[in-house]
Every structure is written in C-alpha cells, then in structure tokens.
Amino acid sequence: MLTTGSLAKAGGREAVPDDFDQYVATRGQALLRLAYVLTGDPSDAEDVVQDVLARALPRWSRIIDAEDPDAYLRRMLVNANVSRWRRFRRRETPFAEITPDGSAPDAADVAVAGSENDRLWRAVLALPKNQRSAVTLRFHEDLSYAEIGTITGCAEATARSHVFRGLAALRAALGEAPTDEGEGA
Amino acid sequence: MNDLETRLGSALRAKGADAPVAPDLAASARERRRWQIRTRYGTGLGVAAAVAAGVLIVPGVTGGGEDPDGSGPVLTTEGQDWIPAGWRSETVGEVELAVPGDMPYGDMSQWCGAEDPEPLFWRQGGASTLMACTPTYTFGVTVVPSGDDQLGPYGDDFDDPANFPEGAVVEQKVLGDHRVIAVFESEQVAEDVIATAHLNRGVDANGCPTTEPIAELGLAATVGAEGGPISVCRYSGEDRANLLQSERLSAADSDAARAAIASAPAGTGPDDSEDQCFQAPGESETEAVLFRTETGAYAWVHYDLCRGHAVDLGSSTKKLTPEVMRWALSPGWSGGMSASGLLDDLRRDPNLAPQ
Numbered sequence: 001m002l003t004t005g006s007l008a009k010a011g012g013r014e015a016v017p018d019d020f021d022q023y024v025a026t027r028g029q030a031l032l033r034l035a036y037v038l039t040g041d042p043s044d045a046e047d048v049v050q051d052v053l054a055r056a057l058p059r060w061s062r063i064i065d066a067e068d069p070d071a072y073l074r075r076m077l078v079n080a081n082v083s084r085w086r087r088f089r090r091r092e093t094p095f096a097e098i099t100p101d102g103s104a105p106d107a108a109d110v111a112v113a114g115s116e117n118d119r120l121w122r123a124v125l126a127l128p129k130n131q132r133s134a135v136t137l138r139f140h141e142d143l144s145y146a147e148i149g150t151i152t153g154c155a156e157a158t159a160r161s162h163v164f165r166g167l168a169a170l171r172a173a174l175g176e177a178p179t180d181e182g183e184g185a
Numbered sequence: 186m187n188d189l190e191t192r193l194g195s196a197l198r199a200k201g202a203d204a205p206v207a208p209d210l211a212a213s214a215r216e217r218r219r220w221q222i223r224t225r226y227g228t229g230l231g232v233a234a235a236v237a238a239g240v241l242i243v244p245g246v247t248g249g250g251e252d253p254d255g256s257g258p259v260l261t262t263e264g265q266d267w268i269p270a271g272w273r274s275e276t277v278g279e280v281e282l283a284v285p286g287d288m289p290y291g292d293m294s295q296w297c298g299a300e301d302p303e304p305l306f307w308r309q310g311g312a313s314t315l316m317a318c319t320p321t322y323t324f325g326v327t328v329v330p331s332g333d334d335q336l337g338p339y340g341d342d343f344d345d346p347a348n349f350p351e352g353a354v355v356e357q358k359v360l361g362d363h364r365v366i367a368v369f370e371s372e373q374v375a376e377d378v379i380a381t382a383h384l385n386r387g388v389d390a391n392g393c394p395t396t397e398p399i400a401e402l403g404l405a406a407t408v409g410a411e412g413g414p415i416s417v418c419r420y421s422g423e424d425r426a427n428l429l430q431s432e433r434l435s436a437a438d439s440d441a442a443r444a445a446i447a448s449a450p451a452g453t454g455p456d457d458s459e460d461q462c463f464q465a466p467g468e469s470e471t472e473a474v475l476f477r478t479e480t481g482a483y484a485w486v487h488y489d490l491c492r493g494h495a496v497d498l499g500s501s502t503k504k505l506t507p508e509v510m511r512w513a514l515s516p517g518w519s520g521g522m523s524a525s526g527l528l529d530d531l532r533r534d535p536n537l538a539p540q
Binding site for chain 2: 020021024025028029032033034035036037042045046049050053054055056057058116117118119120121124135136139140142155157161167170171176
C-alpha cells in the first residue's frame with residue numbers, strides 16, 4: 001500500500017532531486033502532509049517543516065548523499081514535532097478526552113467532528129506522542145516497523161509495540177471491541 | 186490488515202490531503218535559517234564573525250604507555266592515580282577517561298532545551314528527543330565511533346568549528362575504534378580530559394571488565410554476594426568492548442543493593458503480557474547489567490526485553506523489583522524498558538540540581 005499521500009519510500013535513489021530547492025519543490029508538500037497529520041494544526045505543521053528544512057539546509061550535501069534522504073528528513077520532522085510537543089505541552093490540548101463517539105469537548109471543533117475520518121484523526125492526535133508518531137508513520141506513510149524504528153530511534157520490536165498499543169488505545173477511545181485479528185501485524 | 190487499520194489509513198490520508206499548501210517552503214526555510222543564526226550569536230554579529238569567533242580545534246595529545254598494537258596508549262588500572270583529584274572515571278567500551286566530578290550527564294546536541302546549558306558527559310546511544318540546536322553541540326565530553334561515519338544525529342561532524350559554541354576549545358583523540366571529544370571554554374580542562382583518556386582492555390577503575398558477554402538467563406556463572414563493594418557494569422549485546430557504563434557503589438549502597446536482591450521474590454518477571462509483547466523468538470538482549478564484586482560475578486540483571494526479566498544469581502533467579510532496578514541503572518542511564526513500574530525510583534544524577 002504505497003499511497004499518494006506519503007513520501008515515496010521506494011522511489012529509488014535516482015528519483016531524489018539533489019538540489020535543495022528542487023527537493024523541496026517536489027517533496028515539501030508531502031512533508032507538510034505528514035507534519036499536518038502529526039500536529040493536527042496547519043500553522044504548526046508549516047512551522048515544523050520550515051524548521052526542519054532550515055536545519056537541513058546547511059548540511060544538505062550530506063543529507064542528499066545519505067542512503068535515504070527522505071527517511072532522514074522524516075526523522076528530523078518526527079523528532080522536531082516531539083520536541084515541539086515537549087516545549088509547548090503545557091498549553092497544548094490535543095483532544096485529550098475522546099468520547100466514545102469520537103467528538104472532542106471543544107465546541108469549536110463540533111462542526112468538523114461528524115465524519116468518520118475526523119473521529120479517527122482526533123483519536124490519533126490524543127495518543128501519547130510515541131504512539132502517535134508510530135501509528136502515523138505506519139498508516140499514513142505506510143512504513144515498515146523497521147523503518148519506523150529507524151526514524152523514531154527505537155528497536156523494530158519497540159516500534160511494533162507502539163503501533164500495537166496505539167491501535168488498542170484507539171479501539172478503547174472509539175468504543176470499539178478488541179479484535180482477534182493480527183492487529184499491527 | 187484489519188478493519189480499523191484500513192479505516193485509519195484512509196482517514197489519515199484524507200487528513201493529509203487537507204494539509205495547507207506552502208509554495209515558498211524553500212525560501213521560508215532560508216529565511217528561518219538566517220534568523221536562527223542571528224538569534225544564536227546576537228543581532229550585532231554577522232554570520233562570518235560568528236563562525237570565526239575563536240573556536241579552536243586542537244589535535245589530540247597522547248600520553249602514557251604505547252598500546253602494543255599501535256592504536257593508542259594503554260594504562261594499567263592497578264592504581265587509580267591517573268584520575269585527577271575531584272574527578273571521576275567514565276568508561277565507554279575500551280576507552281576509559283576522567284572528567285570533572287560534578288559534570289552532569291546529558292546530550293550535548295540537546296543543549297538548547299535546557300535553561301542553563303553546562304558541560305555534559307554525553308553517553309552515546311541513550312534516548313534523545315533529537316532536538317536540532319544551533320550550533321549543534323554544547324560544551325562537554327563524549328566518546329564516539331571513530332570510523333568514517335563520525336556524524337551526530339543531524340549529520341553534523343565534530344571537525345567543523347561551526348558546530349560548537351563561540352570560544353569553545355575542542356580537543357580530540359582517537360583510541361582504538363573510538364574518538365574522544367572534549368569541548369570546554371578552558372583549553373587546560375579540555376587538554377586534561379584528553380590526557381586521561383586511554384584504552385583499557387582489562388578491568389576498569391570501577392571494577393568492570395571492558396568486555397563481558399551477557400550471560401543468558403539460567404546460564405550465569407556466579408560466585409555469590411560476598412566480596413566487598415559492588416561494581417555495577419552495564420553491557421551491550423556486542424561481542425567485544427561492550428561495557429556501556431560502570432559504577433562502583435559505596436559500602437553502604439552495596440549493602441542496600443544486596444538487600445534489594447535478597448528481598449526480591451524468587452522466580453522471574455514481571456514480564457509484559459503476551460498481547461503487549463512483540464519480542465521475536467530468540468531475540469537477544471541489547472543490554473544487561475552485571476553486579477560484580479572483587480571475587481567475581483554476583484548477579485545478572487535482565488531488564489531489556491519485554492519477557493525474561495529476572496535477576497540471575499546462577500543457582501537461582503529473582504523477580505525484578507523497583508528496588509533492584511534502582512541499583513542496577515546508574516545515573517546517566519537513558520533508555521527505555523517494558524514492565525512499567527520498575528523504573529519509578531531510579532537514582533538521580535547526583536550532579537544535577539534538585540527538582
């Protein structure tokens with residue numbers, strides 16, 4: 001399942017533009033999509049991507065010579081988001097209370113709370129940061145557990161555990177019964 | 186892939202499609218970069234002046250006896266007079282060195298998250314938020330692999346003065362497979378740290394062999410609890426030079442550690458439940474801790490995987506308890522483990538201010 005919404009994970013080394021501006025022109029929007037799904041806020045998403053690219057700029061020649069520049073930038077982005085989350089967690093209220101029907105208590109969000117996609121996304125945003133990152137990388141970016149482990153700096157088994165626990169938490173938050181299927185497999 | 190996973194993929198992709206469109210990301214990134222540099226060095230300094238602000242990178246000095254294979258000086262550890270007064274020893278693999286005794290542990294690439302950045306002893310491989318700071322590294326001491334890949338988490342190397350604070354003196358020395366990097370405002374302190382660094386292929390100053398294969402659960406060869414102070418030796422699963430961290434407990438703390446083990450219930454565990462544990466069959470531990478006395482191995486503490494938690498005393502096993510983990514994980518440990526509740530009472534870095 002390689003989606004149009006994800007950074008190309010198997011596009012081959014030749015497909016990655018060497019030039020910073022060309023790379024951003026072709027891949028920047030995919031980074032922004034990932035950032036938006038992770039942060040839940042368009043301004044935060046743009047801020048995180050800008051920050052990552054600004055930090056990547058002075059070392060661009062090294063990054064582009066790396067085996068997988070896309071993975072490198074994903075890693076920077078995921079960790080920049082975790083850092084942002086830590087710095088601003090006191091004022092962040094990422095839908096911490098998910099009701100069984102998935103709606104968040106904030107009245108301003110009621111208008112967009114009806115759809116199934118919103119319910120699921122809100123529940124993902126309420127996950128602990130490690131689970132949120134792992135679930136997003138798994139189901140938005142379609143990455144393997146090994147790739148998720150590389151990006152988030154943990155073992156493959158730990159990445160698998162984050163996804164599994166994230167799915168279990170989502171089921172609980174959404175009021176869905178556990179399944180006997182190979183969840184997270 | 187089950188129904189929830191399918192719906193989740195659809196939902197996240199749909200949300201991703203709603204992301205804002207930013208046509209000038211590259212230009213915005215360049216502007217952000219300029220702003221970061223101005224912020225770090227102050228508005229009165231230009232970029233060129235900041236980079237050239239007196240960062241001095243000094244080739245490593247050598248001292249002590251020559252290593253027989255030519256890879257660096259080796260000191261014996263019969264006496265510990267190589268450790269300056271008030272300093273403490275640290276070991277990373279076969280590299281042993283001394284640092285100022287009040288130097289806290291931490292990640293030199295995460296300095297901008299601290300309110301008051303100070304020199305840190307940076308033990309590679311620990312948990313990190315990977316916050317990208319500018320410049321990349323702050324003051325401190327670290328030991329990194331010395332191969333071709335000498336890059337930090339963001340690809341910054343340790344040879345580029347721009348990656349260190351203004352006025353930093355960076356001393357480096359290659360020893361065996363590692364490179365020691367000391368970054369201080371004081372050239373004398375940097376030199377002193379480098380001068381203490383040496384290869385040790387025996388037992389380090391804290392009583393830990395620098396190479397010790399992790400004993401599989403049930404196969405540990407131990408000699409009992411007696412034998413004076415306890416050395417806490419944390420090892421990786423590598424074949425050689427696998428000492429990650431060492432510490433020698435005081436007499437009182439050694440007694441407390443023995444008591445913690447003695448009072449732990451017999452058996453193994455606590456382990457994660459089967460539905461929470463994705464440990465592959467035969468998966469090996471990435472690290473374990475050995476309690477060692479002057480007479481030999483006393484106990485292996487297995488905490489790394491989500492199953493097989495135990496204190497292995499050779500002839501018997503004990504369950505892991507928070508009290509045991511308190512002594513097993515020395516200050517400066519930065520990792521993760523399963524079985525929540527076992528890390529509730531770890532010892533704090535004594536060099537950090539009370540919270």
